[in-house]
Amino acid sequence: xxxxxxxxLKTKELKATPQRLCVLKExxxxxxxxxxxxxEALRKENPSMSLATVYKNIGALKEKGLVIEVNIAxxxxxxxxxxxxxxxLFCQQCHSICDMDYNEDLFDYQVKLEKNxxxxxxxxxxxxxxxDCKFCRKS
Amino acid sequence: xxxxxxxxLKTKELKATPQRLCVLKExxxxxxxxxxxxxEALRKENPSMSLATVYKNIGALKEKGLVIEVNIAxxxxxxxxxxxxxxxLFCQQCHSICDMDYNEDLFDYQVKLEKNxxxxxxxxxxxxxxxDCKFCRKS
DNA sequence: CTATTTGCAAACCCTTTGCAAAAAT
DNA sequence: ATTTTTGCAAAGGGTTTGCAAATAG
Numbered sequence: 001x002x003x004x005x006x007x008x009l010k011t012k013e014l015k016a017t018p019q020r021l022c023v024l025k026e027x028x029x030x031x032x033x034x035x036x037x038x039x040e041a042l043r044k045e046n047p048s049m050s051l052a053t054v055y056k057n058i059g060a061l062k063e064k065g066l067v068i069e070v071n072i073a074x075x076x077x078x079x080x081x082x083x084x085x086x087x088x089l090f091c092q093q094c095h096s097i098c099d100m101d102y103n104e105d106l107f108d109y110q111v112k113l114e115k116n117x118x119x120x121x122x123x124x125x126x127x128x129x130x131x132d133c134k135f136c137r138k139s
Numbered sequence: 140x141x142x143x144x145x146x147x148l149k150t151k152e153l154k155a156t157p158q159r160l161c162v163l164k165e166x167x168x169x170x171x172x173x174x175x176x177x178x179e180a181l182r183k184e185n186p187s188m189s190l191a192t193v194y195k196n197i198g199a200l201k202e203k204g205l206v207i208e209v210n211i212a213x214x215x216x217x218x219x220x221x222x223x224x225x226x227x228l229f230c231q232q233c234h235s236i237c238d239m240d241y242n243e244d245l246f247d248y249q250v251k252l253e254k255n256x257x258x259x260x261x262x263x264x265x266x267x268x269x270x271d272c273k274f275c276r277k278s
Numbered sequence: 279c280t281a282t283t284t285g286c287a288a289a290c291c292c293t294t295t296g297c298a299a300a301a302a303t
Numbered sequence: 304a305t306t307t308t309t310g311c312a313a314a315g316g317g318t319t320t321g322c323a324a325a326t327a328g
Contacts, residue, residue, distance in 0.1 A: 015302050015307055035292080050310045055293065057308090071210055072264075075318090076292070092261060117239075122231060123266040125211075131257040154282055154327050174317080189285045194318065196283090214293095215317070 096135035235274035
């Protein structure tokens with residue numbers, strides 16, 4: 001898995017530094033982390049890891065299309081290693097983000113929408129309140 | 140129209156200052172402006188209008204549900220005086236935001252989605268490249 | 279008259295940048 | 304050996320806040 005990342009980086013002409021590999025691993029482990037989430041997590045393993053390095057690595061990965069930026073949440077950007085066009089469900093109660101599968105309805109919808117509006121959808125963000133959100137910690 | 144805003148503010152227990160009325164009028168005139176858009180436009184009529192006042196007014200209007208915040212675009216928040224649940228189409232080429240009408244397909248889709256996922260959709264943001272975007276100034 | 283709002287400046291937070299030292303290929 | 308990357312500190316851009324003076328009701 002790590003060596004997969006090494007190869008992936010090689011194809012994109014990015015050097016496989018330990019910091020960069022850690023960022024990728026953490027993106028795989030935690031869904032839609034913010035820069036701060038990444039920084040805090042990675043600093044535990046490697047205390048010398050700097051915030052600027054996280055920013056620079058995310059920037060590099062973004063530029064090469066290995067990561068996409070999600071700016072649903074307030075204030076902070078979130079990042080997603082799953083780069084294919086897909087749907088984000090943003091829970092307005094707990095501010096969690098879930099990737100949503102393309103079910104038939106969604107696919108139908110997208111096809112119709114693209115035909116009607118002459119658009120090519122890259123991302124679809126749904127802001128909602130979910131009745132049984134698994135991330136909401138209700139009291 | 141101005142008096143409508145005065146009454147609207149009254150119902151929300153907000154004082155109808157000239158600055159606040161200007162913000163509302165500008166939100167009605169220009170779709171999805173950023174704070175800076177508002178500030179630049181309003182400063183022309185009222186040069187003493189301060190940036191902090193724009194922020195504070197938008198904050199107050201947001202708190203009272205008279206305005207919603209749209210954070211599709213990079214870096215800057217945009218604001219929308221149309222507060223009912225609706226759809227934003229964000230053109231990734233020119234960064235314009237359009238409100239999209241609920242057509243039948245969309246309605247069908249939303250109904251299905253809400254049933255399947257047990258969610259209540261408040262907003263749907265679509266990031267796309269539009270083939271005939273009226274706001275794109277292509278060379 | 280009282281409570282809110284304004285405008286200014288300072289503070290704040292997230293993000294970016296410049297640069298020399300360190301590391302990757 | 305060359306180029307990229309790291310880490311630090313400083314700067315940048317958008318947003319928020321504290322406070323005294325001005326204004327709305």
